[in-house]
Amino acid sequence: MSLDEWVLQLAIGLSFGLLLFLLASGFTLTFGLARFVNLSHGAVFLVAAYVATEVGGPGWRFALGVLAAGLTGLVLSLATYGIARARWSRLGSDELSQVLLTFGVLLVFAEVARGSWEGLPRSLEEPAFLGGSWAIGDASFPAYRAFMGGGALLLAFGLYWLQERTTFGALVRAGVDDREMLEGTGISARPLFTSVFALGGLLAGLAAGLGAPVLGASMGQEFSILVLAFVVVVLGGPGSLLGAFVASLAVGVADALGKALIPTVAEFTMMALVILVLAWRPAGLFGLAER
Numbered sequence: 001m002s003l004d005e006w007v008l009q010l011a012i013g014l015s016f017g018l019l020l021f022l023l024a025s026g027f028t029l030t031f032g033l034a035r036f037v038n039l040s041h042g043a044v045f046l047v048a049a050y051v052a053t054e055v056g057g058p059g060w061r062f063a064l065g066v067l068a069a070g071l072t073g074l075v076l077s078l079a080t081y082g083i084a085r086a087r088w089s090r091l092g093s094d095e096l097s098q099v100l101l102t103f104g105v106l107l108v109f110a111e112v113a114r115g116s117w118e119g120l121p122r123s124l125e126e127p128a129f130l131g132g133s134w135a136i137g138d139a140s141f142p143a144y145r146a147f148m149g150g151g152a153l154l155l156a157f158g159l160y161w162l163q164e165r166t167t168f169g170a171l172v173r174a175g176v177d178d179r180e181m182l183e184g185t186g187i188s189a190r191p192l193f194t195s196v197f198a199l200g201g202l203l204a205g206l207a208a209g210l211g212a213p214v215l216g217a218s219m220g221q222e223f224s225i226l227v228l229a230f231v232v233v234v235l236g237g238p239g240s241l242l243g244a245f246v247a248s249l250a251v252g253v254a255d256a257l258g259k260a261l262i263p264t265v266a267e268f269t270m271m272a273l274v275i276l277v278l279a280w281r282p283a284g285l286f287g288l289a290e291r
Contacts, residue, residue, distance in 0.1 A: 002137070002138065003137070004136050004137030004138050004139045005139055005260070007136050007137070007139070008136050008139040008140075008141055009256045009257050009260045010253060010256070010257075011136070011141050011145070011146075012141070012145060012256045013249075013252040013253035013254070013255060013256030013257060014149060014249060014252060014253060015145045015146065015148055015149030015152075015252070016149075016252040016255065016256065017248045017249040017250070017251060017252020017253060018148075018149045018152035018153050018156065018248070018249070018252070019148055019149070019152045019207050019210060019211050019252075020207075020228055020229070020232060020248040020251060020252055021152065021156055021232070021244055021245050021248035021249075022152050022155055022156070022203045022204070022206060022207035022210075023041070023045060023203070023204050023207045023208075023225065023228070023229050024228070024229040024232035024233060024236075024244050024247075024248055025156075025159060025200070025203055025241055025244050025245075026041070026077070026196070026197075026199055026200020026201065026202075026203045026204055027041050027200060027204075027229045027230075027232075027233055028232070028233045028236060028237075028238055028239060028240065028241070028243070028244045029172065029196050029199070029200060029239060029241070030196055030197060030200050031233060031238045031239065036084065036098055036193075037095055037098045037099050037102065038077075038080060038084075038098075038102050038197075038200075039099060039102040039103045039105075039106050039226060040076070040077075040080045040102045040103075040105040040106045040109060041077075041200070041204055041225075041226060041229055042106060042221070042222035042223060042224075042225045042226030042227075042229065043076075043105070043106040043107075043108075043109035043110050043113070043222040044072075044073050044076045044077055044080075044109065044201055044204050044205065044208075045073070045204050045205075045207065045208045045221070045222065045225045046109070046110060046113055046208075046217065046219075046221045046222040046225070047072060047076060047109050047112065047113050048069040048070070048072040048073045048076070048204065048205035048208035048209065049069065049208035049209070049211070049212050049215070049216070049217035049221065050113050050116065050117050050122060050217040051065075051068050051069050051072045051205075052065040052066060052068060052069035052124050052208060052209040052212040052217070053065070053122040053123060053124045053212055053216070053217050054068075054117075054122075055068040055069075056068070056069075056124045056125075056209070056212070057124075057125060058125055058127070058128065059127065059128070062124070062125070062126070062127050065124055065209055065212070066206060066209030066210060066212075067209070068209070069205045069206065069208045069209030069212070070202050070203075070205040070206040070209060071202075071205065072205050073201040073202055073203070073204045073205020073206070073208065074198050074201045074202040074205060075201070076109060076201055076205075077197045077198060077200055077201020077202075077204070078194070078197060078198055078201065080102065080105050080197070080201075081193065081194060081197040081198075083101070083105060084098070084101060084102070106222060106226075109222070110219070110222050113217075113219070114219055117217075119219045121216055121217065121218035121219075122216060122217045122218075123212065123213065123216040123217070124209075124212035124213050124216075125213065126144045126213040127144075130143045130144040130147050131143070131144070134146065142214075144213055144214065145214065148210050148211065148213075148214060151210050152207070152210060155203065155206065156245065159203070159241065160241065163241055168192075168195065171187065171192055172192060172196060175189055175192055228251060228255075228270075231247075231251055231270060231271075231274055232244055232247045232248050232251055233247075233284075234274060234278070234284060235247035235250065235251065235273070235274060235277050235278075235284055235285060236248075236284050236285055236286055237283055237284030237285055237286040238284070240284070240285075240286035242286050243284055243285045243286030246285055246286075247284075247285060250273060251270055251273065254269045254270050254273050255269070255270055257269065258270065
């Protein structure tokens, strides 16, 4: 590849990585705070993407579609939390039970999407003013991808401010580091769990809405997206937003370069990245064991 093509693939990978961070941030906080493995996250993204294509459209309807996707993600995540809450005493810290329960919820949500949209792939039309492209030497970078990455970056900064500059963020960080100590101070973890589930669903829905013009909505997406989110959590370390951010960018770039250089084994590049990082830091880049 020429230098221009390298730069283009790097830009594509970074924009996708920023979108992936929105998806994975809620996943990693849920796992880090509540010690809960929520596999329904992929199906939340899927349903939210379909809702975005249904509600959204040209002009101002695009923003409406993204907002509808965010609200859909919030509602579905709270529904998942409600189901898990009813079984919490039996689930406890049993990861296998959590996986089985949330995988069942994932299948239910996916079947709802299949029945509602007949299992057909759909896409959201991007706004007209974002329909062009930017020249990078002899290559062209779609303007919408730049908008998608920029929007995801703004939301990432907002999430950073929420975690680092607010009382809620301090409580979440304390719960991730030592949940027993937090509860020992008299602060109930249950409202935090609910808020983190809701926030994670909202971010996943917004990611689905912003990504709908590029990724679209199609059956099977619930698994491919879930794998990417899980890889980010493993690489970055459960509960670490900084780790999720760095890992998301690394996975996005590895995915873009892998598809450009060796498309037949593109997924291997991402898994090779996982193997190398975990061989070096088994708890992830910013895992609790490494703090």
